[in-house]
Amino acid sequence: MTSSSRSRVAVVGGGAAGLSVAWELARAGAEVQLYEASDRTGGAVAPLQLGAGNQLDGVSQLSALSVDAGAEAFATRSSAVADLIGDLGLAERIVSPNPAGAWLQLPHLAAPLPATGVLGIPGDPQAEDVVAVLGAEVAARAAEDLSAPMTWTAERASERPPSLGEVVRDRMGEAVVEQLVSPITSGVHSAAPDDLAISAAHPRLYQTMLRAGSLARAVADLKAAAPAGSAVQSLRGGMHTLTAELDAQLRQAGASIRLNTEVQDLRQLHAEQRPEHIVLAADLERAAALASPYLQVTDPPTGVPSGVALVTMLVRAPELDQFPRGTGMLVAPSVAHIGAKSMTHVSAKWAWVGEALHQQLGPGHHLLRLSYGRVTDDPDSGALGLNSSDAQLVRAAAADLPALTGVDVEAGQILDAAVVRWPRVLPGASAEHRHRAEQFRRALASQRSASVSGSDHQPQLWAVGGWLAGTGLAQVIPDARATARAILANA
Ligand SMILES: Cc1cc2nc3c(=O)[nH]c(=O)nc-3n(C[C@H](O)[C@H](O)[C@H](O)COP(=O)(O)OP(=O)(O)OC[C@H]3O[C@@H](n4cnc5c(N)ncnc54)[C@H](O)[C@@H]3O)c2cc1C
Structure with missing residues (x-):
């Protein structure tokens, strides 16, 4: 890209999504201006300084230790986050968690989470550690999944995407939902199993179940196909060092980052930078409000x-x-x-x-x-x-x-x-939300086509972020990078 043809791009929101899209664009030569409402970039990937108040004896010595205040790991089921970490030159800092794993607290017992599971769903309902938690009778009901006819179909899911709770309840019984799945979805995804679209919980679980003819076999297949090693990883120093590095490299690439600048109307950006592209990387409510004058969307996605x-x-x-x-x-x-x-x-x-x-x-x-x-x-x-x-x-x-x-x-x-x-943990996990988010994406694509063919040279609108791509860095980061590549291809 020559300097005279450098694309001008405004990015609204400096969380992991906004930083990733801006970094990808800036290193390809685009002229990037990033606006962040708060006094730091990173959004939900943030540092927590231990002993910052230094109010207690002994703790004052801890001034050098920051841990994660929000997101603390990334899923390894795809290489997307590790790829970005590698591209930033931080690969040697990747760390895996202690393999001991987490425990489960039920009203009647505390026990290690069964080892064969995905989202708590057992890959082997009769395994010793599953029976230890569920009891023999409930485990036997769960094992009926292995021989029961498969009544879920691709057509059924395309009419109305099922929730994780519905599918597990049907295949394995209510007790598996309550005792194994619900603690995980509420602890990790901040959602009840019935409010979590199965595709949001795990993008390949439903299709694998249809192919395998059983939910337990699908879980076992996914476990077997998963990359060796742990399901999540992080960075030595905390995940917030990833967004700090994105911020630093973005500035080095010549991008401008405006902190404490909440964008309230996209016309504000026209006056300043006359961007050809605007990427909405704010949270759901604010992104939808900023875009609404320019889009034909009857039901914008709603938040939780x-x-x-x-x-x-x-x-x-x-x-x-x-x-x-x-x-x-x-x-x-x-x-x-x-x-x-x-x-x-x-x-x-x-x-x-x-x-x-x-x-x-x-x-x-x-x-x-x-x-x-x-x-x-x-x-x-x-x-x-x-x-x-x-x-x-x-x-x-x-x-x-x-x-x-x-x-x-x-x-x-x-x-x-x-x-x-x-305040906004999981804005995008229900089936209804996913449906509306797709409509929002289509409306953005229509706006871009209209702006290219129109004579008034409106900036093209794009959106990235957890509410659109799905919660979690493993979804947010590749989607943001793909969006940057699409913008560059359009430039
Ligand atoms: C407590 C917690 C723990 C989590 N743990 C994990 C985990 O371990 N692993 C994992 O993969 N994911 C985790 N997540 C989810 C993950 O952090 C998010 O999916 C991801 O960080 C979302 O990034 P984002 O850029 O879409 O949104 P955000 O991080 O919310 O960033 C949006 C940014 O936009 C800014 N903004 C909003 N409106 C405007 C405006 N009008 N003008 C300018 N700026 C604006 C905001 O200030 C914010 O900085 C966790 C989330 C939370 C809250």
């Missing part, structure tokens, strides 16, 4: 007005050195005595965090992250979550720790606690 509050705690508790609950705990919604929906034992899961704590504070220190707020919570129920105060959340986390870890952690052992709120 709920989120989570995360409490990260630094504790001095040598009893946790044995990692009594593996890398953490997923709590079934039916468990009444624990307020958190999940806990990550961060320093058990990621060796670099454990090593940093050990080096800086000495042995016996641990980092735990507890998550509060389920999408299914009734806002009037008083359940802990996004709207609870910091003090309520920290108190609840301190009270939950013994049940979650199986160790008597007392209040005096908690050295520091930080609360981070994420």
Whole structure:
């Protein structure tokens, strides 16, 4: 691209999606202007500085340790995120989690998550670790899936995409949904199984089930076909070092990043840069509002007005050195005595965090992250979550720790606690949302065709981000990079 023909592109939103699209464009020579409403780029990929308040003895020594405040890993079922990490020159920093895996808390027991599962669905319903959690009778009902006729079809899914809950309930019974699948979807995806389109939960599960004639066999096939190693990975130093590197390389490539600049009307951008392309990389509500004057969409995608509050705690508790609950705990919604929906034992899961704590504070220190707020919570129920105060959340986390870890952690052992709120966790997982998102994509394509053929030279509109591509970096990043390539091809 010569300097006179450099495409001018404005990117609205500097999360993982906006940064990826902007980076891809800038390194190909486009003139990129990125607008970010907050005071930092990265969006839901963000750092949390431990001991930042330095209010507690001993913790002040921790000034050099940042961990992830939001996204902490990426799925490895495709190489998309690792490819970007490699392109940025960070490949040697990729780390795998402790293979010990997470545990499951049910009302009657705490046990390691069965090893053969995908999204909690057992690949072998009669495996010992599955029977240990479900009991023999429920496991036998789940195993009926292996011989029951397959009534789900491709046509049925194209008429109305089924939810994960519907399919698992039909094939394996309600108890599998409640006891194995629901703790995972609510802990990891912040959605109940019935609100999660099966394609959003796992893009290949439904098709594989149709081919295999059984849900359990599909899970076993997917497990066998998965790349060797763990299902997720991260970066030494935290996932936020990925977005920090994108930001740095973007600036080096000559892009301009405007922080604290919330775009409220796309005409604002015309006046400043006269962009030929505008990429909406903001969250769902704001992207839809910005685009609406230019698009013919009857039903714009709607969001889920709920989120989570995360409490990260630094504790001095040598009893946790044995990692009594593996890398953490997923709590079934039916468990009444624990307020958190999940806990990550961060320093058990990621060796670099454990090593940093050990080096800086000495042995016996641990980092735990507890998550509060389920999408299914009734806002009037008083359940802990996004709207609870910091003090309520920290108190609840301190009270939950013994049940979650199986160790008597007392209040005096908690050295520091930080609360981070994420108001929009999962905007794009229901079947209805996915349908509307596709309509939105088609409306954008029509706007682009009209702007090319029209005489008024309107900028072409594009959109990227979790609400459109599907939640998770493994979906957001390749979609953003593909969008950048499409813009370059159009330039
Ligand atoms: C707590 C939490 C944990 C997660 N854990 C994982 C995980 O472990 N692994 C994983 O793969 N995924 C995880 N995710 C999901 C993943 O983080 C998201 O899918 C992804 O980061 C979304 O990126 P995005 O750029 O689409 O959106 P965002 O990160 O939300 O970025 C949007 C950006 O746009 C800006 N913006 C909004 N409106 C405007 C405007 N009008 N003008 C300018 N800027 C604007 C916002 O300030 C924000 O910075 C997690 C998400 C959360 C919240």
